[in-house]
Amino acid sequence: MSIEFRHVRKTYPDGTTAVEDFSVTIPSHSTTVFVGSSGCGKTTLLRMINRMVDPSEGEVLIDGEPVSGIEPVALRRRIGYVMQNSGLLPHRTVLDNVATVPVLTGTPKAKARQEALAQLDRVGLDRSLANRYPGQLSGGQQQRVGVARGLAADPNILLMDEPFGAVDPIVRDELQQELLRLQRELGKTTVFVTHDIDEAFLLGSQVVILQRGGIIAQIGSPAEILAHPASDFVADFVGAKRGKRRLTAEERSAGDDVLLVDAGGYPAGVISAPDGRLILAGAGPKSRSVSNKTDQAGDA
Amino acid sequence: MAWVLDHLDLVWSLTLTHVGLCVPPIVLGFVISVPLGYWASRSSAARSVLLTAGNIAYTIPGIALVVLVPVVLGLPILNPLNVVVALLLYAVAIMVRSAADAFASVAAEVRQSATAQGFAATQLFWRVELPLAGPVLLAGVRVVSVSTISLATVAALVGIPSLGSFFTDGFQRNFAVETLTGLVAVLVVAAVFDLILGGLGRLLMPWNRRRRLSSSAAKALSQPIPTTGRF
Numbered sequence: 001m002s003i004e005f006r007h008v009r010k011t012y013p014d015g016t017t018a019v020e021d022f023s024v025t026i027p028s029h030s031t032t033v034f035v036g037s038s039g040c041g042k043t044t045l046l047r048m049i050n051r052m053v054d055p056s057e058g059e060v061l062i063d064g065e066p067v068s069g070i071e072p073v074a075l076r077r078r079i080g081y082v083m084q085n086s087g088l089l090p091h092r093t094v095l096d097n098v099a100t101v102p103v104l105t106g107t108p109k110a111k112a113r114q115e116a117l118a119q120l121d122r123v124g125l126d127r128s129l130a131n132r133y134p135g136q137l138s139g140g141q142q143q144r145v146g147v148a149r150g151l152a153a154d155p156n157i158l159l160m161d162e163p164f165g166a167v168d169p170i171v172r173d174e175l176q177q178e179l180l181r182l183q184r185e186l187g188k189t190t191v192f193v194t195h196d197i198d199e200a201f202l203l204g205s206q207v208v209i210l211q212r213g214g215i216i217a218q219i220g221s222p223a224e225i226l227a228h229p230a231s232d233f234v235a236d237f238v239g240a241k242r243g244k245r246r247l248t249a250e251e252r253s254a255g256d257d258v259l260l261v262d263a264g265g266y267p268a269g270v271i272s273a274p275d276g277r278l279i280l281a282g283a284g285p286k287s288r289s290v291s292n293k294t295d296q297a298g299d300a
Numbered sequence: 301m302a303w304v305l306d307h308l309d310l311v312w313s314l315t316l317t318h319v320g321l322c323v324p325p326i327v328l329g330f331v332i333s334v335p336l337g338y339w340a341s342r343s344s345a346a347r348s349v350l351l352t353a354g355n356i357a358y359t360i361p362g363i364a365l366v367v368l369v370p371v372v373l374g375l376p377i378l379n380p381l382n383v384v385v386a387l388l389l390y391a392v393a394i395m396v397r398s399a400a401d402a403f404a405s406v407a408a409e410v411r412q413s414a415t416a417q418g419f420a421a422t423q424l425f426w427r428v429e430l431p432l433a434g435p436v437l438l439a440g441v442r443v444v445s446v447s448t449i450s451l452a453t454v455a456a457l458v459g460i461p462s463l464g465s466f467f468t469d470g471f472q473r474n475f476a477v478e479t480l481t482g483l484v485a486v487l488v489v490a491a492v493f494d495l496i497l498g499g500l501g502r503l504l505m506p507w508n509r510r511r512r513l514s515s516s517a518a519k520a521l522s523q524p525i526p527t528t529g530r531f
Binding site for chain 2: 047050052073074076077081083084085086087088089090091092100101104105133135149159
């Protein structure tokens with residue numbers, strides 16, 4: 001289930017251009033992240049995939065088939081969608097929320113609920129929450145229900161619009177790890193929208209950095225972007241310019257660990273160095289053994 | 301008190317007549333106002349036209365309307381249908397605003413998310429928007445119910461029996477007990493209706509009990525209740 005944007009453009013009736021000439025191919029079974037500041041058109045682009053927004057020009061194709069030829073309601077039912085603040089139906093129980101799409105597509109209610117219970121297990125939610133209403137759950141739990149709902153009909157494509165934007169950094173960390181685990185298990189073609197570059201680098205195998213108007217500033221793997229920022233804009237956006245990504249080992253060591261600081265002198269993480277020798281992971285630039293979370297996690 | 305006990309039959313039959321006058325306008329007013337309110341929540345032009353029309357209709361004095369309706373409908377002045385139509389007009393006048401606010405109180409993100417899950421437009425209305433508008437709709441119906449029950453007493457002024465007959469009769473005979481009996485009966489009917497509506501709300505919207513109202517819904521609920529005395 002690959003997705004292709006072909007010279008897509010979106011102009012609103014009032015004359016504002018949200019996206020001008022955007023072309024990208026999203027490979028199947030992996031996660032592509034659209035990252036950029038607000039106003040860069042990332043959500044607009046995401047919503048073109050399930051026809052919540054129709055492009056003014058150009059087209060979006062799923063496995064070579066233009067989505068413009070697919071009836072929107074049918075299209076949406078085969079694409080999972082998770083959004084910020086979960087967007088759960090407040091008048092339906094957790095279980096019925098998860099069972100939403102299967103019920104819409106005609107699965108008998110009892111069977112859909114039975115399967116929804118299994119979905120709760122999959123996203124790490126206790127079954128005792130099944131009969132609660134969304135308003136009775138914490139933000140993190142609601143977001144898990146949102147993911148379970150997005151996956152309930154076993155779609156090939158999963159769209160996620162800043163799904164973890166409104167939860168606190170610790171819960172967000174858990175949810176991100178959970179998503180990585182699910183993605184390893186399920187291998188959905190996932191398109192993820194965020195304004196948080198750390199989140200983009202953590203989750204994306206392909207990262208698309210967007211500028212205002214849906215202009216692609218750079219596209220590539222996190223390692224490629226970090227090692228070779230295509231422009232000052234990208235360098236600035238990923239924090240390279242401010243020295244956030246340029247880490248140096250501090251002399252002062254803590255046991256077998258050596259403290260790493262960024263160019264501004266702020267502690268950024270630790271790296272293990274028994275007897276003062278750095279261990280190279282061998283995985284090259286893909287290594288994630290260095291924790292270099294910046295303060296952006298607290299921006300939401 | 302002795303008078304009341306002697307006339308319990310009359311109190312009961314006039315109460316039933318009164319309820320018979322009130323139920324159709326309350327139910328029909330709801331049924332008519334929901335689509336109008338939905339329309340008003342969707343189009344600002346429709347909203348301003350409908351709400352203005354509602355406000356104007358509500359300012360027509362009750363007695364004038366009860367006299368006017370038979371002329372317009374061509375019915376005999378003593379036909380109770382005149383009163384029902386007049387009450388229906390007031391009910392819609394109040395309820396359209398509540399219904400418009402009710403649909404406006406449905407969070408845009410919930411509507412968007414439901415659309416993204418694949419609810420078709422009609423499913424979105426029946427399964428998402430209407431139930432979520434429920435708490436504010438219910439608040440509106442409760443106001444309409446009290447207002448209608450109070451207004452229906454006007455019928456007595458044109459000779460159509462209702463609990464208002466106790467007012468006209470008691471006034472003519474200068475007999476306060478009778479007037480007071482009518483007043484208490486009206487209050488009891490209004491209280492019973494309100495209890496029934498509240499119960500229906502808890503039954504149909506179990507999710508609403510355990511959840512704080514969204515701020516927009518709370519705002520819509522805290523609107524001043526229109527005055528209902530119309531003599």
